[in-house]
Amino acid sequence: MKIVSWNINGIKARLLVILAWLEQEKPDIVCLQEIKSVDEGFPREQIESLGYNIQTHGQKGFNGVAILSLLPFDEVHKGLPGDPNDEQARLIEGVFSTSSSSFRVCNIYLPNGNPVESDKFTYKLNWMDRLNRFTEKRLLLEEPFILLGDFNIIPADIDCYNPDNWRGDALFRPESAEKFRQLSNLGLVDALRTTTDAPSYTFWDFQSGAWRKNNGIRIDHLMLNSQAADLLNSVKIHKDLRGWDKPSDHVPIEGDFDFS
DNA sequence: ATGCCGGGTACGACCCGA
Numbered sequence: 297m298k299i300v301s302w303n304i305n306g307i308k309a310r311l312l313v314i315l316a317w318l319e320q321e322k323p324d325i326v327c328l329q330e331i332k333s334v335d336e337g338f339p340r341e342q343i344e345s346l347g348y349n350i351q352t353h354g355q356k357g358f359n360g361v362a363i364l365s366l367l368p369f370d371e372v373h374k375g376l377p378g379d380p381n382d383e384q385a386r387l388i389e390g391v392f393s394t395s396s397s398s399f400r401v402c403n404i405y406l407p408n409g410n411p412v413e414s415d416k417f418t419y420k421l422n423w424m425d426r427l428n429r430f431t432e433k434r435l436l437l438e439e440p441f442i443l444l445g446d447f448n449i450i451p452a453d454i455d456c457y458n459p460d461n462w463r464g465d466a467l468f469r470p471e472s473a474e475k476f477r478q479l480s481n482l483g484l485v486d487a488l489r490t491t492t493d494a495p496s497y498t499f500w501d502f503q504s505g506a507w508r509k510n511n512g513i514r515i516d517h518l519m520l521n522s523q524a525a526d527l528l529n530s531v532k533i534h535k536d537l538r539g540w541d542k543p544s545d546h547v548p549i550e551g552d553f554d555f556s
Numbered sequence: 557a558t559g560c561c562g563g564g565t566a567c568g569a570c571c572c573g574a
Contacts, residue, residue: 305573306563330573332564357564358572408574411558448574467574501574502561513574545562545573 297394297555298323299401301444301516303499303546307331307362311339313542318346321534323550324366325392327403329446331360338362353388361388361403361445370398378426386423397555399524400434404445409466417466420448424475431482440524440555443484446546447517449476451486454495455514467515479519487518487551488531496533499546507538518551527554 300323304310307328318326326348331338335354343350347366353374354360363369371391376382389402404427409420434441450468453459462468480486488496497512506512520528534548 309563330563408572410574450574462574465574499574504557504560506561515574 297325297553298550299442299444299518299553300326300548300550301329301403301446301518302326302548303329303405303446303516303544305330305332305544305546307333307338307360309542310544311342313537313540313544315342315346317534317537317548318343318348318364321550323548325390325401326364326548327388327401327444328362328364329360329403329405330358331362332357333360351388351390353385355383355385358384359405360385361405363388363390363401363403365390365392367392367394376404376423376426377430379422382423394555397440399440399442399553399555400437401442401444402434404443404447406445406447406449408448409472412464412466412469417469417471420466421471421475424472424479428475428479428482431479431484435482435521438523440527440553441521442524442551443519444517444549444551446515447476448515449473449517450513450515451476451489451517454493455497457497457511457513462513467513484519484521485525487520487525487528488514488533488549490525490528491531497535498533498549500538502545516546516549518549520551524553528552529554
């Protein structure tokens with residue numbers, strides 16, 4: 297079972313790339329971030345014609361998340377609990393089942409948080425506290441749980457091209473790292489790091505020839521509870537997509553699981 | 557290099573991303 301996270305940076309601008317990639321790879325579940333579209337504006341028909349069920353949690357212009365799935369949705373949840381005044385669409389979760397098992401996939405677009413002197417950074421840290429409380433509740437269910445998405449977190453020095461350039465950035469600040477460590481300490485593992493110690497990037501900026509110079513960072517993650525980690529076969533970062541025409545600045549990261 | 561690119565909104569700049 298191939299389960300993918302991909303920040304597409306605009307569904308309308310990326311539709312042809314997505315359709316081509318879905319036809320090529322036929323992933324089972326694809327979690328999209330930054331659809332930048334309201335639910336009614338999401339181009340459903342062409343994706344549905346490839347066999348995908350679609351659930352979206354959108355907003356006008358910014359943010360927005362969606363899940364495409366060949367399996368039907370048993371349940372869908374939209375939005376991160378804990379702040380009734382938060383109107384940003386950054387979380388959507390689906391529950392799926394096969395003939396012999398059931399599992400939960402939670403798709404997040406975690407706030408960027410820059411600049412750190414602004415209330416955007418406080419929003420990020422508060423959002424991460426809410427995510428950690430939400431995750432604690434999910435772990436009580438003791439079912440395979442995959443928390444994936446664009447975390448806007450660089451986990452370690454090896455996950456960026458020049459760590460000293462990133463020290464003060466909201467993606468790498470000690471305060472952000474602490475919240476991410478608290479999430480890990482609930483019992484979630486970083487799927488990629490169970491398979492390789494090599495530098496592996498998921499994002500290259502559009503500017504400054506970042507792709508050409510391989511100035512990337514790793515900020516898109518699959519975090520697994522023990523029940524999901526036990527069923528993980530492999531992790532693949534689809535780096536080649538960054539070289540396609542009209543690419544997103546993020547590439548898909550895929551986990552292959554033994555749900556059967 | 558806190559704006560070099562690229563996408564959004566909405567039709568001319570301006571907001572946003574990481």
